[in-house]
Structure formats: structure tokens, C-alpha cells
Amino acid sequence: MKTPRAVPAEQRVRHPTEVRRQLIVRAALDLMAERGISGVNAREIAKQAGVSPGTVSYHFASVREILAEAITVTIEEYYATLTAGIQQRTPTEALRALIDALFTDDTERHWRLWFEYWWSGNSDEDFAARQAARYADWHAQIHAIIAAGCDADEFSCADPDEVTVRFVALVDGLALQWLRGAPSLTAEQAREHLHRFVVDSLMPAPNS
Amino acid sequence: MKTPRAVPAEQRVRHPTEVRRQLIVRAALDLMAERGISGVNAREIAKQAGVSPGTVSYHFASVREILAEAITVTIEEYYATLTAGIQQRTPTEALRALIDALFTDDTERHWRLWFEYWWSGNSDEDFAARQAARYADWHAQIHAIIAAGCDADEFSCADPDEVTVRFVALVDGLALQWLRGAPSLTAEQAREHLHRFVVDSLMPAPNS
Amino acid sequence: MKTPRAVPAEQRVRHPTEVRRQLIVRAALDLMAERGISGVNAREIAKQAGVSPGTVSYHFASVREILAEAITVTIEEYYATLTAGIQQRTPTEALRALIDALFTDDTERHWRLWFEYWWSGNSDEDFAARQAARYADWHAQIHAIIAAGCDADEFSCADPDEVTVRFVALVDGLALQWLRGAPSLTAEQAREHLHRFVVDSLMPAPNS
């Protein structure tokens, strides 16, 4: 998860723009995870990336752009991880895998960056639109799994829409408590709570 | 050791420190609600409060202190409002009143400031400790209502702790979706969802 | 040597201007000795004196004036101490007493303040004139003792003026090394050096 901090300094390499952009974005991500968004500035990004401030400006129009790009990358990677665990399983297994992937030590960084960035006031319209779409996707994916489970009689659900909203809200709310750290909720506890929620809401006692 | 300036005075209004501090905090809150936390600075606070920058520094040691104070005030007021609606009611009525008070246009500002400040990295240890205590209070209050309802046989609940955690997480998660604005959840929908959650979790069908 | 830091705060007393001025000057001296001249400001002087900033401004036209007054007081006291030890003695005893009074732990504060203030750029013409007169006095006093010793055949000196200049310069130079602290010269060593100087220059071997 940590980008190596290679800073040759003497033998500076020329990279195609896309490669250099990625290196800079990775450097920015490391800094953001370490010091928080307000602790990141152009000079530090340049130093972390092993290039001069001019190089950073050459490849990006502004620091804002770097941060937005970095957050986008973080979220893409996170969703890719989540989605990867879902494919080709029964709905029950899919939900279990999803919940287990949501809160891990690896994902804490993603959640933290995401929350912090969201409220930092740095997001522009373009970015907001993309994230809204991403969030709708996430919502739809949960809904699809639940609906499939209902269809296959794995789940017994009166209202899949209702359960979806509740599930998504619960995920965000538990994440918040987890990151906030008080009254301390561990990643494991958050996962267990979600598993219980699935059982309670979608798998009622067979004799009822 | 440099010669200082004269003071025109015009129409100086004098206030006791406590009054002036409150005026400055209110000015800061207005700015924070309008422009976000990163859009607030000492000069603007002074202008908004109708005083000179020196006056702000006279009453507060730092801008950070103003922001922390402002957020504290916001939260205190919000919790006071919530708590006011709870007293002297049956548990069922108390929960209903609480939910209706949680998401209103008035409270949006509180939620927004609260989230933004939380992630801004401006909070110090002292502040964090106070907020953790406040959050624990909130948790305890919900738990008390639910437990009282169970004791009075208004609610039927297997595990009050479980329900409390779920309720609190749901509140935060719905608030997040509401403020985030995508996929747009209105305050009314959030309230309705919570009301349904109470019915589902605490008031099962009587014949069961 | 330390002014007590009485700060009643509740029961503030009214003092005649001269008394209040002295209290403020003493407070300023304590601060100057403790933190150096650049570490002293109007607010701190007021706090140390147990009065409000306004009171300081009421009694003094400027901070500069307080500092000048404070240094003047310091020097007056120092010279009074030096002079006290000289009266009614033989020239030899007078010089000995003088040298012993020059460098003591008590006088370090006086020297330090004096040097620091001298170079701080705060001295105005009025102050400079008074200090020049004071310095001429000091010079004359040394000269008088030496001349008296020569007249009384206690000292054998070819040129009293010459010896006076050398003695005065030596005093200042040793003080500088002492305060500077490197290569460490103690107060005792400085005194001994001056005593040897007196013997060398004014009391040659009787058989020569």
C-alpha cells in the first residue's frame, strides 16, 4: 500500500506525461494519508515524488487537480476491490464477501481520504458528478444482490429498496464510528454488526 | 520598538470580553456556514464581526480557538434542541420527537459544520475529548430510551445494545446521504426511514 | 535585589504618580533582567506591575521612556554602591574596595542591562547626555583616587591620566569577557586581575 519513495535526484529520468502524472498522484496520496489533506502542499508533493515544484506544475494545472485525481484513484481502487469479491457467487456469499471487504486495515486509508476530501471544500462540480455516479452504482449493486437473493428465495424481503437504503446507510454510519474512533468501534465489530443485520433483515427464522 | 499609530475611534462599541467573544464566534459561524471552514480567516471574521483584526486577536489566542469554540457552540445547541424534545414523554413518543428533530432545515447547518470540522484536521486533543464525551452521551441517551421502552413493554427487543448501535449508525449514515445530496435523500425521507426502522426493530407485529 | 511581584488584582490601590511610576519601573527592571530588553513589552510590564496596560500608558509617554528610566535607576544604584565603598579611606584601600564592588553576582544584572540597553538603539539624546556625564564622573573619580595616591606617595605613577584611562578600559574589557562567558572569566578572576594591575602599575617594587 505504500509507494516507495525513490528520489534519485542526480539522475533524473524523463517520463511520458501519463507516467509522471501517476507518480505524482501516488506521492500525493502518501502525503494525504500521512498528514491529512490540509497538510499537503505543492512543495511537499514535489519532494515526495522526487521532482521539482516546476515539474508538478508542468503536469497539473493546480494542486486541486492533483488532489481530485488522487481521491478518484483511491475510490476506483476501493470499488474495484469490493466488486472483485462479488462475482460468480450466490447472493448470500456475495453479501458476506462484500461486508468482509468493506472494513479492513487496508480500506481505512480509503475511507479516511474519502471522507476528508469530501468535506474539504476542494471538490469541484465535475468531480462531484463523477462521485455521485459512483455512489449510485454502489447503491445499484447492493440492490441487485438483494433483489437476486429475493428472486432466488435465499432472502425473504418485503421491500428490497428499503433494505438497500438501510444497508448503505448502516455501512456509512458504521464507517464513521469506526474512523472517528469513539466510542471505539473496531473494524471487526463493524463487520459483525453488518453480518447480523443481513441475518436479521433478510434471513428470518424459517419457522415464522 | 517602533512607533505605533493613532486610533481614529469613530464609533467604537465596547463590550465585556464574554460578549465580544460570542459576537465573534457568531460571525465565524456565519462565515463557516456560507463558505466552508477553509474559506474562513482571521481578517474575514473581523470584518463580519464589525471589528478590527486586532480585536479578534485580543479576545482569542488563535483562529483555531475560534473555530473550535464555534463548532462547540453549534453542537451544544443542536444537542440541547434534541434533548428538549425528549423529556416527559413515553419512550415511543420520545423516539418519534427525537427523529423529527434530527433532520430539519435548521439542523442541516449543524450537521454540515460538524462533519466538515471533524475532518478538517483543526481539532485538537482537548476538543476531541469533549466531542467524544458528547458522542457517548448521545449514545447513552438513545440507549436509555430504548431500555425504558423495553422495561415498559412498549418495545419488544432482544438486545437493546444492538439496536442502539444500529440506530446511531443509521442516523449518521442517513445524515451523510442527506448532506452529500446524492443519490438525493431528503430530510423527510430520512425521518421516515428512521420511523420505519423503529417500527421494524422495536414494535413487531403483536401476534408474533 | 528582586522586586516582590505583589498583584492583588481585586483591591487595586491608587498611588501618587511618583509611587506608581517607581513600581512600574521596578517591574520593567525585573522583566529586563529575566528576558532581555527585546523580551519586554507594555503588556508584560503592566502584568508584572499588577496594573492594566492603560495605567502604564497613563504614567509614561512610551515604553522607551520606561526602559530609559529603568536603566537610569540601575546605573544610579550601581554607582551609589561603588561610591559608598570609597569614602574615608586611603587611596589604596579605596581602589581595593572599588574593585571588589565592581564584579559581584549582584552587579552582573547591572552590567548586563547596561550593555544591552546601550546597543539596543533605544537611547535618546537626553539619556545619552546623562550617561556621558555619568561616565565622565566615573572617570574623574578614578582619576582623583589615583592622583591622591600619587600625592600621598602611596602610588608611584609617571602619568595619572594614562593609568586612569587604562584602568577604566580594563574594567570595561574584563566586564565584557565576564558577561560574554567565553573563554570563561569569573567575577573573582576579573577582580584579581584588576588588583594585580594596581600593584603592577602603581606600586612598583620599593627597591627599584
Next chain:
Amino acid sequence: MKTPRAVPAEQRVRHPTEVRRQLIVRAALDLMAERGISGVNAREIAKQAGVSPGTVSYHFASVREILAEAITVTIEEYYATLTAGIQQRTPTEALRALIDALFTDDTERHWRLWFEYWWSGNSDEDFAARQAARYADWHAQIHAIIAAGCDADEFSCADPDEVTVRFVALVDGLALQWLRGAPSLTAEQAREHLHRFVVDSLMPAPNS
């Protein structure tokens, strides 16, 4: 996170850091000599150096650092001048050359800056350590000349250590009187006094 400004550029001159640092230090020295240390600030240094305030900050971490560097340069140059006149001479000639180099109109600026800075409270530990070493060097150099003179029978001295301390103190004390300007001692008189001191202390009448 605020939008920055454009740069007019006009006639920007670019220098390697080391060159620019020296130019800034020279500018600071000019100001210090003219207005005293307390009259120097970052803005003025920038203006004097013909650069923007930002450029000053780019090359130095703080104003303090500039002042310390400036004083160091001053002292280095002064000692270099003194030392230059000493080499390859007899001890007698060396001392004469040294004394003549000590007090000249050129060196007044060095003495003044040195004294002023010493008491300004701006010096840090690092600086103090370096200056202590420099002062020890100076002491050692005087001692070496005197000892060489004694060995070569040019000087007749009972105690070279004693004479060294006295010589160094005399130099500082005379400098103080010279710069202080009251009771006015000229550079020429100071030099003459030191020459007489050398004759008195190290070159007694041949018949003794």
C-alpha cells in the same frame, strides 16, 4: 487552497542559491550598519536586495538566520584583515600591525555590528558556540605572538598569560569607549594607548 497570483516578471535576474544568499546578506549588512539591528526587517532586506519578500524566505528560513549569517561574515572578514597583517613579521612588528588594524574607520562598522548583535538576544546556541571558538582563537593568536616575542628575547615578560588577558581586555575596553563616543576617545588615541601598553608591559627600560 486559495488561487494564487500571476507573475509580471519584468526583469527577473536569476542566481544560484549561494550567490543570492550572499547578495541578501550584503543587503542586510548595509541596513544593519545604517539603522541598527532593530531597524532591520524582512521587507526592508528584500527591498535593499532588490528582490521580493518571498525570495528572501525562499533562501533563508528566517530573518534571524540572515542576521546571524551577516554577523558571521562581518566577523570573519574582520579577523581575516587582522590576521593578514601579522604573518611573516617579528613579534614586535606583528603586534604593531595588529594594533593599527584594530581601530580604523573601516573596522568601526564591524565592532558596532558585533557588539549590537551580541546583546540583541537574537543569537542562538549554534552561533554563540562559533563565536566563542572565534574569540578563543583571537586569544590564542595574541598569546602566540607574545610568547614568540619572549622566546626571541624581543619581549621581557614575567607572565605571558597575564599580559595576554590584559591586552585583550584593553582592546575591548578601548573599543567600547571609542564606539560609545564619550568621553570621546578617537581611534588614533586608542591605537596609541595600546602601543604604549606594549612598550610598558613588554619592553621595559633596557637598563633594568
Next chain:
DNA sequence: TATGAATGAGAGTTCATTCAT
């Protein structure tokens, strides 16, 4: 493509002084 010295507006903070009370 990459550099890094240069920019300058603006940030937070300090502080001697004023003046209504």
C-alpha cells in the same frame, strides 16, 4: 520534459497606544 529561483498576495499574529468609562 524538467528545473528551481523567483514571485507577491495573503495568512496569522503582535503590540504600543488610545480613550470611553
Next chain:
DNA sequence: AATGAATGAACTCTCATTCAT
């Protein structure tokens, strides 16, 4: 005589951005 809230210019330092090389 004493207060202390208020002032505002001036301070040092930051930093995203520019541009000649």
C-alpha cells in the same frame, strides 16, 4: 488615578504558481 477593550499598521512566514533556462 485606573481600567481594559479596541485599534490597525506592521511584522514574519507560507505557498501555488510562473518562466527563463
